[in-house]
Amino acid sequence: MKNQVGLDQEKSNRLAEKLNLLLADYMMFYINVRGYHWNIKGDKFFELHVKFEELYTNLILKVDEIAERIVTLGVTPKHSYSDYIRSSDLGEELNVSDGVQAVKNILSSYQLLLTKQREILALAADADDEGTNALMSDYIREQEKLVWMYSSFMGK
Template sequence: MTQFNSLGLDQPKLETLATKLNILLANYSIFYQNTRGFHWNIKGKNFFELHLKFEELYTNLQLKIDEIAERILTLGYCPNHNFSDYQKTATITEIKETTKDTIAIATIIESLATLIQLQRIILKLTQEIDDEGTSSLMSDNIREQEKLIWMYKAYIS
């Protein structure tokens, strides 16, 4: 017999989802900190434009981090909050070089692609267990980030 939680979702399958959401949270958190580093340290002729764009990006990432953590809590699990845990589970890595615009933008594109890939995996799982709340969150993020990739690629072309 399947056990459902108060949201009407299959409790045993939610554990897998919560684990994947914590991995996503770790990747967002490291990407956020990388973007803060780009914002603080960028140099060159595109400084003013990129300084503002990177602030816009990290502000948006901060909101998404909060939404993911709160979704994990809504599902009845605990979001990880330690950078040591993030570094163990994330596939996005810390970036040491934060002053060159080409490195920053290439890293942003690569990080967005990583997030999209992880969110597609989560989206598929949410559809299997009828978790519309998480599904909607993933769909919205994917759509927005696909557009950002296009824009950043257009910028460096």
């Protein structure tokens, strides 16, 4: 059976399930970065405060894109914090004010997201889902560059 965009419904449901888990991770990442932005202290305050704002602004756009992709596949996106907390592999990072720790957390979060997005990319290819494929491919390319930049900040 085909869904509204002509994809196999069973494969789309499996993709949407993975995208819902990714959505939960993005929401947790978003709220963690908001906390870093609000609580950052120290000699790199001005630089990191701006960087964290850029990051959380980018993350909330991706949250919307992922949720809309789930709807496009014919499934309802999760939309409660209790779902996100229960489903996310990222934990809450509370009261992080140290810039180095915040950047370490960001790099760790990207490692998780990149792994999941590559898995979704493979599933999307198997389902002939070019829309999800393109979304994940764009995210991976952008985030690999951000990992390089944040790693460079850390002196790695």
